[in-house]
Amino acid sequence: MKVFGLAIHGGAGNIQKEYMTPELERAYEEKLSEALEVGYKLLASGAPSLNVAEETIKVLEDSPLFNAGKGSVFNHQGKIEMDAAIMNGENLTAGAVAGVKNIKNPITLARKVLDISDHVFLIGEGAEQFAKDNSIDFEDDRYFFDHKRWEQFQKIRDTEATQLDHSQSNVDILENNKFGTVGAVALDQQGNLASGSSTGGVTNKKHGRVGDSPVIGSGLYANHQCAVSSTGHGEYFLRNVVAYDIVKSIELSSLSLKEVCENTINKKLADIGGLGGVIAIDKNGLVAMPFNTPGMYRAFKTSNEEGCVRMYDY
């Protein structure tokens, strides 16, 4: 049997043990494990990596814990605008959507663009019309943010964090934890790679801001050699074309996936002040998950390695 596996992330940011409660830590670990198992089982049963990227991201989008789908943050107008993209490394097909409202699973909309549209990248009302034309699930505003649960988390964290560090703004910590995206990369038994990403953007964003998540090359990329999905301060990822920087370095250099990913995140991106991380898997099932923030929600599992579920810098 050929090697297969996947890696997922739930965002990078100021994720540190001292700001966590045991309950919250467990909630994140459980949801990451659940998404990982959904994807791994699909891969083990022979499913294509493209389906695995979509299905895994759907699990994370459906949770209020992550800034994507249901857990998306509010923009300046108190609305939720989401972005997502997915790419098939087998044939370099891709689908991306940006600035879409009330779509239950933006990753599924991106997948529909990949599958049936002549276009790659749809935005705003046009993308929502495409969703309606193709029977994609919508949800009303109430679905997208569980205020009670969020306020609960906030209170728990405030109590916990103020006891530990009075110099930190707990709201900042909270928001930093929601800074980012969710993403998945997968290698299937046929040797094909795929990647996907989905985000609710940044809190209080104005002016129709789009980050790197729906941008092929910056937020994600997949070809025959590797698949990458990014998370972090989107503007810096756009300016550095992070995902393709990694993919092209793999093509042209003799460095390993780990070395290439670390160069891009800890040198190239850090040089211009960019914070965040990536998950990547190559055609041999090797995984890299570097980040230059205090933490990143992440997990991986392959047919060769037991893998792990992590969030801190250890």
Next chain:
Amino acid sequence: MKVFGLAIHGGAGNIQKEYMTPELERAYEEKLSEALEVGYKLLASGAPSLNVAEETIKVLEDSPLFNAGKGSVFNHQGKIEMDAAIMNGENLTAGAVAGVKNIKNPITLARKVLDISDHVFLIGEGAEQFAKDNSIDFEDDRYFFDHKRWEQFQKIRDTEATQLDHSQSNVDILENNKFGTVGAVALDQQGNLASGSSTGGVTNKKHGRVGDSPVIGSGLYANHQCAVSSTGHGEYFLRNVVAYDIVKSIELSSLSLKEVCENTINKKLADIGGLGGVIAIDKNGLVAMPFNTPGMYRAFKTSNEEGCVRMYDY
């Protein structure tokens, strides 16, 4: 004095001598020459490449000959939605806008995003609000398309083309000629590079489609080594991250700018069926302008080379 120079394009497509009239040919040559001279004079006077990219593209946006700004094509709803982006190779800052209506010069809006926004990429109504907040010029619908002039061109071409080739659809030829974007790349006397692109999209586009033009990495890129601007079938440029593919190849390979650009356009892009071209300039003032379509409106001039204004495959 250090070498300086620029290259511009006005779109790639089915541009062939037999479908042209002498009048139309002259109109294209004159407008390309005018834009080139505007940019070259600025560079000669010591202006930064970023200003040159913007000012050169404005000349092309203000002409009805090209599919950008005033000459933008209608989408499916009979509206004009434009995209543009600009990047400063000196510090990797960038600004991009997509799906904006009634903006006189989308490249100037992208420049404003680069200059004063914390964000890189703004879309739709949010981007228009940003434009209003920052006193960017708007124009009403009538400004954007000179129907009389366009019908005139169409009639001239129909007459001309049907005499030469009855098998071709003249409407297709016409539309193919408007397929694409305008763009500029420049190297200034300080040794800094910049690139820009602007487009009115594809005729009859639906669903808020965005091509590669506003996408950093696909439609354009600039760093310390070279500046690239793309034009062609946007979906294929997005899937191949064309501009950054060239930039990263320059960084990691020992090939020349011409070799790298030709590899990307004639091999990598052509392999998946992508049509179009790029203009590129490197830090030594060397220029490459490869395309895999019958023609591309293009011109270049440097302090080392007299340059040229061309549209056919010779």
